[in-house]
Amino acid sequence: MNSFPSRITVLAGGIGGARFLMGLLAHLRHTNPDGQGGTATVVTVIGNTGDDIWVHGVRVCPDLDTVMYTLGDGISKERGWGREGETFSAKDELAAYGVEPTWFGLGDKDLATHLIRTQSLASGFTLTEVTAALCDRWQPGVTLLPMSNERAETHVIVDDPDQGRIAIHFQEWWIRHRAALPAHGFVMVGIEDAKPAPGVLEAIHDTDLVIFPPSNPVVSIGAILQVPGIAEAVRTTKAPVIALSPIVGGAPVRGMADACLAALNIETTAAAVALHYGARSSGGFIDAWLIDTQDSESLGILEESGIRAKAIPLMMTDVDATALMAAQTLDFA
Ligand code: FO1
Numbered sequence: 001m002n003s004f005p006s007r008i009t010v011l012a013g014g015i016g017g018a019r020f021l022m023g024l025l026a027h028l029r030h031t032n033p034d035g036q037g038g039t040a041t042v043v044t045v046i047g048n049t050g051d052d053i054w055v056h057g058v059r060v061c062p063d064l065d066t067v068m069y070t071l072g073d074g075i076s077k078e079r080g081w082g083r084e085g086e087t088f089s090a091k092d093e094l095a096a097y098g099v100e101p102t103w104f105g106l107g108d109k110d111l112a113t114h115l116i117r118t119q120s121l122a123s124g125f126t127l128t129e130v131t132a133a134l135c136d137r138w139q140p141g142v143t144l145l146p147m148s149n150e151r152a153e154t155h156v157i158v159d160d161p162d163q164g165r166i167a168i169h170f171q172e173w174w175i176r177h178r179a180a181l182p183a184h185g186f187v188m189v190g191i192e193d194a195k196p197a198p199g200v201l202e203a204i205h206d207t208d209l210v211i212f213p214p215s216n217p218v219v220s221i222g223a224i225l226q227v228p229g230i231a232e233a234v235r236t237t238k239a240p241v242i243a244l245s246p247i248v249g250g251a252p253v254r255g256m257a258d259a260c261l262a263a264l265n266i267e268t269t270a271a272a273v274a275l276h277y278g279a280r281s282s283g284g285f286i287d288a289w290l291i292d293t294q295d296s297e298s299l300g301i302l303e304e305s306g307i308r309a310k311a312i313p314l315m316m317t318d319v320d321a322t323a324l325m326a327a328q329t330l331d332f333a
Pocket of ligand 1 (some may be wrong): 013015045060061063064066081082102103106110171
């Protein structure tokens with residue numbers, strides 16, 4: 001990408017996507033400053049809402065909040081989710097009453113976000129409007145859009161010893177079972193009635209570059225692509241679509257994407273994920289794929305499959321390392 005992108009759209013899940021966005025913004029603020037400490041490049045983030053859950057009477061949007069807190073500098077650096085300096089008194093009190101779910105980490109500071117969101121949704125505001133209002137406080141430096149204003153939650157098909165094959169909410173599988181319960185598939189409840197939130201399709205079409213950061217390709221990027229209309233927009237946008245592998249050396253950089261890939265019989269390798277996304281020249285989603293230097297032996301098969309590929313260091317150890325990844329992403333695009 002020689003001319004500086006004036007607009008970039010990023011499809012993001014939780015921790016991996018948020019970490020990448022930190023680096024992207026650092027790079028853009030440095031190389032394309034707006035004179036007020038920000039960047040002249042407009043970055044729009046389409047956030048995954050498939051992880052969203054009603055818990056203890058409040059609506060929690062983990063991936064939207066992770067992006068908002070991370071870019072707004074409120075995130076718990078140790079956990080990667082929830083707030084810095086968090087306490088869990090409300091959670092402990094709920095557990096003292098024996099109220100389920102006791103496995104969900106509902107933080108006291110985080111609770112304020114969920115209470116405002118729940119109240120606003122009940123008053124008729126859309127998730128898009130609520131997210132914008134919450135971002136007013138956090139100033140993430142991006143326009144954060146939910147993938148949809150309609151509820152479409154990821155559930156996981158598992159075998160329960162007593163009940164046989166059932167579907168449980170993604171959060172229960174992810175948090176309570178640490179994704180260790182073999183998943184036989186994922187189903188997004190309500191996805192057929194979900195529509196792209198306002199601005200989402202425009203953000204994919206009217207942009208200079210679309211990026212898939214190293215988010216979970218199945219339950220984060222994959223969930224966003226399941227919203228009717230979004231996959232078609234990514235396939236047909238005139239902007240280049242470039243993606244970064246969430247798998248390095250045969251293992252997820254973070255999280256448990258391997259458990260998700262296994263459910264779909266996709267090998268946990270950088271090349272397998274690229275082929276899963278598919279080359280846009282043959283009806284898939286991506287034009288270019290960035291892999292880590294330790295996976296460079298797969299550059300050949302990627303080029304053969306019509307995906308431009310490059311091997312660069314992909315470990316997001318700190319903001320500087322991630323900013324370098326972002327710089328190379330823009331260059332390669
Ligand atoms: N992840 C955990 O491993 N344990 C938790 O108790 C937990 C609570 C939680 C609360 C709010 C929130 O925004 C995220 C939370 N997460 C927790 C992370 C979350 O499950 C995942 O980040 C995403 O859903 C997958 O990216």
